[in-house]
Amino acid sequence: GQNIDQPTEMTATEGAIVQINCTYQTSGFNGLFWYQQHAGEAPTFLSYNVLDGLEEKGRFSSFLSRSKGYSYLLLKELQMKDSASYLCAVSDSNYQLIWGAGTKLIIKP
Amino acid sequence: GAVVSQHPSWVICKSGTSVKIECRSLDFQATTMFWYRQFPKQSLMLMATSNEGSKATYEQGVEKDKFLINHASLTLSTLTVTSAHPEDSSFYICSAYPGLAGGPVRETQYFGPGTRLLVL
Numbered sequence: 001g002q003n004i005d006q007p008t009e010m011t012a013t014e015g016a017i018v019q020i021n022c023t024y025q026t027s028g029f030n031g032l033f034w035y036q037q038h039a040g041e042a043p044t045f046l047s048y049n050v051l052d053g054l055e056e057k058g059r060f061s062s063f064l065s066r067s068k069g070y071s072y073l074l075l076k077e078l079q080m081k082d083s084a085s086y087l088c089a090v091s092d093s094n095y096q097l098i099w100g101a102g103t104k105l106i107i108k109p
Numbered sequence: 110g111a112v113v114s115q116h117p118s119w120v121i122c123k124s125g126t127s128v129k130i131e132c133r134s135l136d137f138q139a140t141t142m143f144w145y146r147q148f149p150k151q152s153l154m155l156m157a158t159s160n161e162g163s164k165a166t167y168e169q170g171v172e173k174d175k176f177l178i179n180h181a182s183l184t185l186s187t188l189t190v191t192s193a194h195p196e197d198s199s200f201y202i203c204s205a206y207p208g209l210a211g212g213p214v215r216e217t218q219y220f221g222p223g224t225r226l227l228v229l
Contacts, residue, residue: 040223042202042204042220042223043220045219087152087153099152099153099154099155100152101151102152
């Protein structure tokens with residue numbers, strides 16, 4: 001079956017760095033997305049990786065290793081507003097998005 | 110970025126009534142629209158995919174007669190929850206995509222703000 005794993009919850013301190021991991025097993029691979037979802041709101045797009053390596057976008061970076069079925073989202077200089085759930089989603093061989101359950105990130109002052 | 114609106118944002122209704130949720134792409138043509146449902150502390154669950162002008166494709170376990178989807182134009186899709194029951198209470202989210210479902214997803218889906226449905 002298809003499976004996306006990410007930690008349920010993480011806690012970090014304001015100003016620090018946090019890495020949220022995502023491992024996947026899917027039938028085919030056509031890219032991996034990271035989304036941010038604040039409580040009670042819809043997801044917003046953060047990043048898309050289809051090739052191995054690191055994509056940097058401001059305070060957020062996303063890494064992909066296709067051979068390991070692994071990605072991480074790196075958040076630097078954490079701010080209180082970064083408290084949210086972070087969803088990992090993989091586009092499979094049929095270009096259908098398979099969603100992870102999300103990682104709830106709690107930022108403490 | 111592209112904007113997708115959803116209306117209403119909140120619905121409270123009695124059991125047995127039908128509820129219609131609208132999803133609109135405001136500044137682009139959405140060839141494909143997706144409808145998701147999300148229960149508390151759970152991930153998004155895709156309910157159905159619709160391409161403009163054709164019938165929606167429902168995911169396994171989703172009753173097409175209960176969740177009616179109409180993608181009548183390139184900017185509007187509606188989801189009607191017929192004869193709603195308390196177990197249908199959930200957060201319903203639509204997303205719009207300018208390409209065709211089943212094709213390369215090189216850009217993101219654009220999500221609406223969601224509709225929270227509470228069936229009493």
